[in-house]
Amino acid sequence: MGLTVTTFVVISVIKIVIALVVLLTAVAYTTWLERKLVGHIQNRWGPKRVGPFGLLQPLADGLKFIFKEDLTPPHVYKPLYIAAPILSLALALTSISLVPIGNWVEVGGVYTPIEITDVNIGLLIILGITSLGVYGIALAGWSSNSKYSLLGGLRASAQMVSYEIALGLSLVGVLIMSGSLNLREIVDMQGGHMWAWIPRWNIFRGQIVAFFVYLAAAFAETNRVPFDLPEAESELVAGYHTEYSSMKFAMFFMAEYANMITVASIATLLFLGGWHGPLFGPWWLQNILPVFWFALKVFGFIFLYIWVRGTLPRFRYDQLMAFGWKFLFPLAVANVLVTSLIVALQK
Amino acid sequence: MLQLVLFFVFGTIAVAAAVNLLAQRHPINSALSLVVVMASVAMLFLLMGAEFLAAIQVIVYAGAIMVLFVFVIMLLNAGEEERTAGSRVAKRLGFPAVVLLAGLLAWTLLTRNQHPATVELSGRFVGSPVAIAQLIFRDFLLPFEVTSVLILVAIMGAVVLASPAGTTTGRGSPEQPPAKREE
Numbered sequence: 227m228g229l230t231v232t233t234f235v236v237i238s239v240i241k242i243v244i245a246l247v248v249l250l251t252a253v254a255y256t257t258w259l260e261r262k263l264v265g266h267i268q269n270r271w272g273p274k275r276v277g278p279f280g281l282l283q284p285l286a287d288g289l290k291f292i293f294k295e296d297l298t299p300p301h302v303y304k305p306l307y308i309a310a311p312i313l314s315l316a317l318a319l320t321s322i323s324l325v326p327i328g329n330w331v332e333v334g335g336v337y338t339p340i341e342i343t344d345v346n347i348g349l350l351i352i353l354g355i356t357s358l359g360v361y362g363i364a365l366a367g368w369s370s371n372s373k374y375s376l377l378g379g380l381r382a383s384a385q386m387v388s389y390e391i392a393l394g395l396s397l398v399g400v401l402i403m404s405g406s407l408n409l410r411e412i413v414d415m416q417g418g419h420m421w422a423w424i425p426r427w428n429i430f431r432g433q434i435v436a437f438f439v440y441l442a443a444a445f446a447e448t449n450r451v452p453f454d455l456p457e458a459e460s461e462l463v464a465g466y467h468t469e470y471s472s473m474k475f476a477m478f479f480m481a482e483y484a485n486m487i488t489v490a491s492i493a494t495l496l497f498l499g500g501w502h503g504p505l506f507g508p509w510w511l512q513n514i515l516p517v518f519w520f521a522l523k524v525f526g527f528i529f530l531y532i533w534v535r536g537t538l539p540r541f542r543y544d545q546l547m548a549f550g551w552k553f554l555f556p557l558a559v560a561n562v563l564v565t566s567l568i569v570a571l572q573k
Numbered sequence: 574m575l576q577l578v579l580f581f582v583f584g585t586i587a588v589a590a591a592v593n594l595l596a597q598r599h600p601i602n603s604a605l606s607l608v609v610v611m612a613s614v615a616m617l618f619l620l621m622g623a624e625f626l627a628a629i630q631v632i633v634y635a636g637a638i639m640v641l642f643v644f645v646i647m648l649l650n651a652g653e654e655e656r657t658a659g660s661r662v663a664k665r666l667g668f669p670a671v672v673l674l675a676g677l678l679a680w681t682l683l684t685r686n687q688h689p690a691t692v693e694l695s696g697r698f699v700g701s702p703v704a705i706a707q708l709i710f711r712d713f714l715l716p717f718e719v720t721s722v723l724i725l726v727a728i729m730g731a732v733v734l735a736s737p738a739g740t741t742t743g744r745g746s747p748e749q750p751p752a753k754r755e756e
Binding site for chain 1: 574601
């Protein structure tokens with residue numbers, strides 16, 4: 227490495243602070259984007275009073291959450307009731323630390339990856355962290371000691387465990403093609419073009435089925451419409467976070483949006499070519515452009531998320547489970563088989 | 574140096590959580606303690622350089638199996654255990670057995686050539702995904718496949734045992750109300 231411990235710690239702390247600030251700002255403005263877009267889809271204006279185009283609305287929301295009374299219902303199991311939102315948010319924020327958003331950078335003579343740390347099996351660790359996220363929701367539902375919360379928590383854990391399988395399998399095709407679990411290497415494999423103009427992104431190299439399996443499973447993993455049964459307000463009030471108020475509720479909310487951003491980042495890295503895109507202009511622009519392309523792709527994915535939310539109705543619970551187990555899962559397995567066959571034949 | 578510190582941190586957490594698992598009276602607290610044990614053991618794997626094993630430990634044990642444990646506890650709404658005096662056999666045989674086991678472990682560790690406190694923390698453990706894949710899919714292919722068949726048999730047995738008599742086709746009628754079909 228050639229780094230002293232002090233430089234390592236200083237650089238890590240700086241990167242953690244930057245990553246957290248950027249991520250939390252992105253989370254805040256994803257809520258703004260969602261309200262604005264859904265508003266326009268439904269022929270309304272969305273937020274427009276606080277600041278120009280309502281751009282200060284997330285700030286106002288945050289202040290409101292902080293000043294609301296933090297109510298702890300008397301019937302809850304307190305240790306887990308308090309731990310659940312912390313766990314949710316902490317895990318949601320941790321997974322982003324492994325997401326590479328661009329090339330290595332050189333700052334003051336130190337050469338360092340742009341993400342917080344570059345791990346050999348980054349993808350597996352991200353999957354591991356997100357697979358723990360279900361505890362936050364399940365424990366919130368259980369410790370609240372209310373029937374709506376419990377049903378929401380049960381639904382959420384069943385749904386997340388089921389769709390995790392399809393999600394994981396949909397990634398296997400990409401892993402077989404790139405032969406690595408390192409996110410940076412997977413992205414590097416996708417540079418350049420085929421037939422002069424089609425980018426060599428995995429989605430154009432035969433992984434389009436896997437991409438759609440991933441898309442559907444990711445929507446379910448993050449409990450978003452059309453799979454938002456854990457918090458179906460018409461049947462369960464608000465699902466697992468019914469009994470939460472103030473910042474504790476906000477933490478669940480932030481965790482959900484942070485998870486959306488992580489899921490969008492993984493889709494970008496694995497299927498959409500990561501930070502690859504046309505590079506032009508002076509050297510400083512060439513350094514910024516990869517991060518810009520990455521952000522643009524993540525934005526596109528989140529736009530799709532919100533678009534779907536504004537368009538599709540909610541599934542029924544048995545439809546949800548049937549879709550996950552009887553359609554997505556076999557499709558993902560078939561994709562793995564076909565991909566490995568083709569890769570084996572090419573060798 | 575840092576690795577040694579981390580080893581003791583996570584080792585202590587693992588042991589403390591394991592003790593807590595036994596001491597807690599509520600099943601959900603015990604289950605969560607077990608999750609903490611799994612996660613700390615995964616960190617120990619990571620310190621030894623077995624990164625793949627660590628990730629799988631978290632994904633499979635902490636992320637899937639223990640979720641099902643917690644799920645079942647939530648579904649059954651299991652309450653706190655009642656404290657009993659405990660069995661006399663356990664008291665008379667248990668403590669000597671613990672002493673014996675601890676002594677055996679200490680003796681094994683001390684009589685090895687290495688210094689007892691040196692655990693291989695250098696990251697030279699063969700634990701990369703490639704190494705494990707070569708072990709599983711080349712050197713031990715037959716045992717691996719046989720194990721998977723065994724697991725398949727176990728799954729089918731569980732399905733047969735769980736379904737009520739006469740409904741082993743596994744096909745629910747489409748008119749069935751959706752609320753019944755949790756999993």
